[in-house]
Amino acid sequence: MQKTYDPRAIEQSIYQEWENRGWFAPAGEGSPYCILLPPPNVTGTLHMGHAFQDTLMDTLVRYHRMCGDNTLWQGGTDHAGIATQMVVERQLAREGRSRHELGREVFLEKVWEWREQSGHQIQQQMRRLGTSVDWSRERFTMDEGLSRAVTEVFVRLYDEGLIYRGKRLVNWDPVLHTAVSDLEVLSEEEQGKLWHMRYPLADGSGHLVVATTRPETMLGDTAVAVHPQDERYRHLIGREVELPLTGRRIPVIADDYVDPEFGSGCVKITPAHDFNDYAVGSRHDLPMINLFTIDARLNDEAPEAYRGLDRYEARERIVADLDAQGLLERVDDHKLMVPRGDRSGAVIEPFLTDQWYVKVGPLAGPAIQAVEDGRIRFVPENWSKTYFEWMRNIEDWCISRQIWWGHRIPAWYDDAGNLYVARDEDEARRKYHLQEDVRLTQDPDVLDTWFSSALWPFSTLGWPDKIPELDTFYPTSVLVTGFDIIFFWVARMIMMGLKFMDDVPFREVYVTGLIRDAEGQKMSKSKGNVLDPIDLIDGITLDDLLAKRTHGLMQPQMEKRIAKATKKQFPDGIPAFGTDALRFTLAALATSGRDIKFDLGRIEGYRNFCNKLWNAARYVLMNTEGQDTGLDGGEHAYSLADRWIRSRLQTVIHDTRRHLDTYRFDLAARALYDFTWHDYCDWYLELSKPVLTGEASSEAARRGTRHTLVQVLETLLRLLHPIMPFITEAIWRQVAPLAGSEGETVMHRPYPTPDQAQQDAEAEREIEWVKQFILGMRRIRAEMDIPPGRPVPVVLSQWSANDQARLEANRGFIDFLGKPESITWLEPGGEEPESALALVGEMRLLIPLAGLIDKDAEITRLEKEVAKAQKNLDQCRGRLDNPSFVERAPAQVVDKERARVAELTASLRELEGQLEKIRRL
Known part of the structure; x- marks a missing residue:
């Protein structure tokens, strides 16, 4: 072994061998165990959330692989429709071209070219993290097999009446010209205005005051609503008001949606441009007037004076016109939540369009039942409440997107607008008995990427074909995911799995917390507190870190603020910690269901832990290589320390297995850390020295200690391997031959199981007494500023015969580690000298200070x-x-x-x- 632990010298070469040898493929003879990798976007790069979840998944996969289970970690990537299309469109824009100039077919060829050349970055970064995904089975949501599964599901659901096309309100991105999901909408508080407008009563008897943050939408109002019990307005229900600037009259209606305590108690209802208003409009059968074009300009439904204006230009003109007519009562400053597209940054508009929908009500019932009856279990259990709340109030799912990259909807139209759904055009003609001269045009929309992701548990395993992997690994064992996609992904996978496989897609859902910075703040580029896992593994200079954190931030004041914070936090940049230190940190922080505060102090401490393990292994090798470690028989005489560490090892094996089985990664990491650092390195290695070097030691005793050194270390490496794969593999290959452990890789060795025969309570009690004795001496030295190596006299008071026996049996350990100058037994009733005191059980350990210190x-x-x-x-x-x-x-x-x-x-x-x-x- 190299003298100094250097993760860069071992990690990539070890991983390359693992992958080249095919060691990640299912091979166990035990029960099937399968985890699905939540498919990262093909445009993505590894972030701390990925690193956290991937570490936990890989820990489980390696653990079950070592337990002998037939283990598969099924990986793959998502085609990320909007994100990928934007990447390629930006490339074209730099060349002065657009997708519309190329046409759909050529543009999609360009996307595939980009994917082959640049769309694999996150998989390479996952390899750096040590993830043991079976890369030979990697899938892509746009590959041929998964695309066939998507089409099959769509057609079957349509034929059963569970997919339909309808005009409803959606989140609309006016830059990307497509509907987007709620997950792709980021709402943050911004400073705005609240405009109070007067709507004259049609009979000229007065006016009502309504308030809005979007005056431009008032042109699409179709009612004013009041609460049915509001005495101020009950007499106006059923009457009409003049809608300013439009020449239209709209009714005053009553609806419980209105909060009479907010504002004037009157609410303008614009069903085509607000989700709450849409619900009110549907209840009252109100007209729905869509004011906007796809790029958020006013269309021909607006009065002529405003047509063609951008929504914000229209806002200014409408406010000015209202003011000129005396209909603007006042304007207040107002903070509001503004929804923006996560890709374009544009303000999202509620927009009334024709879209494709899944009727999810019939699918939701069985999915709710599967969690209620325990076929699926959430960990922690409280997340099931979140699941139930959403599922019991579920709305139909908009699955269409107005982009080109994705699974094109398998629907065709004839010139009369008739709709035909089939797996391909030929099947559509056969299915609907169409003549050859009927011209068909395929629907231009593509499916939401969450639609293909909903099929992930069975489509990745070969469905709709009946292949052995599907029978073997479905249902999968556990899904590891974040709470933020319980609705968007977890629930939909459950619905689709039950529908098409007649079984749940996974048995358990382990829900992780969110990675935050050391101060508990969410990591974001605008705050400049994002940490890149690869930077933590490899290290990064301050200059490179500054350039990375301020890249693309246009506001100079923001760049200045982020630069200042970065220099304060990392004055010398980030050192290289290595993969194992990062993984152990993430596991140690993985408390059950809570958000994670990531502090570089923790990863630095676990980098030291790696050093400690490396140096311990070097000590073991130096004292056992070329020596008799008991592999060929011979008498073994185990010392008290040998018996103690073997007994303690059985406890940590039991505890680690129990914690991993219950997803308590933090407790498993703590148990392994405490045993490795304190029991094995700090105590046992020191206690082994007097046996190995003492003149009074027999060869049988030395053989017993050498045997224990290598056996315990080899077992410990297997215990640690799921969390820290690289350092354990590197050391195990050196130690395994000395311990009689066969095989080419530690990942294929059995995970340790406790041996009750090696539990030794008496040895543990006796070593605890020895530790208290030595620690008492060390504490007094530290408190009194006595040099650690200076021998000191020890006086023992209030002792028992058991104490005398223990001291006599373990004098070699105490002399070697405690370095007493002398040990005196004070007779019962004798006067204690003025001393510093430590307790060893009930015995008093005294060190007289006279002559030891300068008072x-x-x-x-x-x-x-x-x-x-x-x-x-x-x-x-x-x-x-x-x-x-x-x-x-x-x-x-x-x-x-x-x-x-x-x-x-x-x-x-x-x-x-x-x-x-x-x-x-």
Whole structure:
């Protein structure tokens, strides 16, 4: 092994061998275990959310593979209709061309070319993360097999009356000219205006005041609504108002939707341009007037003076005209949530168009039942409530998109507008008995990418063909996903799986939290707090990090703010931590269902953990290579330390398996960390030294310790491998021959199972006594500033015969690690010298301080420490006693200050206790 742990020297070469050897393919003889990779966008790059979920999935896959299950991690990518089309259109724009100039067929050829050349970046980044996806089975939502599955599902649902075409309100992107899903709409609070307008009563008896944040939509009003119990307006229900600027009259209607306490209690109803108004309009059978073109300009439904104007130009002119006619009562500043397309950044318009829909009511019932009766289990369970709430109020699903890249809808129209749905045009002619001279034109729309993703659990396994993989791995075992797509993806997969496979698509849904920065804020480019997993693995200079974080941010003040924050947080850039440290950090942070605060301090600590493991392995190899490790028989004499570490190993095996089986990655990581760092490295390796080097040790004892060193380390590497695959593989290949473990890779070795025969409670109790003895000596040295290597006299008081026996049996360990100058047993009733004290069970361990320290110098040092701690404590308390600070500072800053007060108070108490002890000498 290399002297220094360098992840760059091992990771990529190991992964290349894993993949080239085909070691990720299903091979176990046990029960089938399958995880589906939530398909990342083909345009995507690895972000912290991906890294988090991929780490957890790979941990499960490697764990079950080692448990002997027939394990498949089915991977693939999503064609990402809108995102991919935008990428290629931008490339064409740089060349001075557009998709419309090329035509649909040539444009799609360009998209496929881009996908082959540039659309594989995220898969390469996943390899850097160590993911053991079976790449030989990788699927793409636009490949031939999945495209056939999409068409098959569409036609079957249409033939059953579960897909229809209708005119309804959708989210419309006026830049991309397509409907978009709710997930593709980002709503953020922005500063706007609230315009209060007067609508005259038709009989001239007065007016009603309505308020709107979008005055341009008033031209499409078809009613004014009031609450049926509002005494102010009950007498007006059924009467009419003059709709300003239009020459139309509209009714006053009553509807419970209206909040009489908000504004004037009168609400303008524009059914074609607001989702709530659409519902009101449907209940009252109101006309629906669509005012906009596909690019959000006013169409011929608007009065002539406003036709052709952009919506915001129309807004200005309408407000001016209302003001000129005395119909603008007032304008207020108003903060509102503005919906923008996540791709275009354009303000989304509710838009009335003809779209294709899935009638989901008949599909939702069985999907609800599957979770209610336990065939599907959410982890944590509380997410099932979110699922039920949405499913029980589900609306029909808009599945059509007005773009070119995607699965084209298998529907054709004749010149009279008649509709024919079939798998292809030839089938349409046969199915509907059409003559050859009937000209058919295919629907230009494509399907929403979530439609093909809904089929992912069975389409990736070969459906509609009946192949062995489909029978073997469906239903899949667990879906690992974020809470934000329970509606968009999880629910739809359940509905489609039950419909077409007559079974649930997965048995469990493990819902992860959201990765946030160290302050708990959501990571976003505009905040400049996004972390790239590859940067954490490889490291990045400050200059490169600054360029990355400010790239494409046009506002100079934003670039300046992000640059300042970056320099403060990473003055020297980000060091290379390696993949295993990143993965272990993510696993350790994976508390059940909670959002994750990602702090670089944690990953730095786990990088040190990797170093600790590497150095421990070097120690083991140096003391066992070329030595007798008991593989060829021979007498073994296990020391107390050997028996103890073997016993502790059985506990950590049991705990780790239990935690992984219940998706408590954080508890598994903690158990492995504590055992590796504290039990094995800090204690057992040190306790092995007097056995290996002591003159009194027998060869059988040395053989027993060497055997234990390699066996425990080899087992530990198998325990750690699912979370930390690279470092464990590299070390295991060195250690395995010494431990008698066969095979070419640790990933195909069995995951450890506990051996009750090696549980040794007495050894654990006795080593705990030894540890307390040694730790007591070390604590006194540290508190009294005595050099660690300086021998000190030890006086033992209030001891028992058991204490004497334990000291005699373990004197070699205590002399080696504690370095006592002498050990004196104080007779019962004897006077204790003025000493520093530590407890070992009920026995008192005393170290007389006379002659060990410079009393005056130590008092001076401690007085300075006490004064410094008191000053810091007073400053923190002063801030917390300031009401202005507590009220105005962010909650996390105040909490941090309170935690600091608690730390300083405890530290001050300890220093004062030490000072008092020294003064008594």
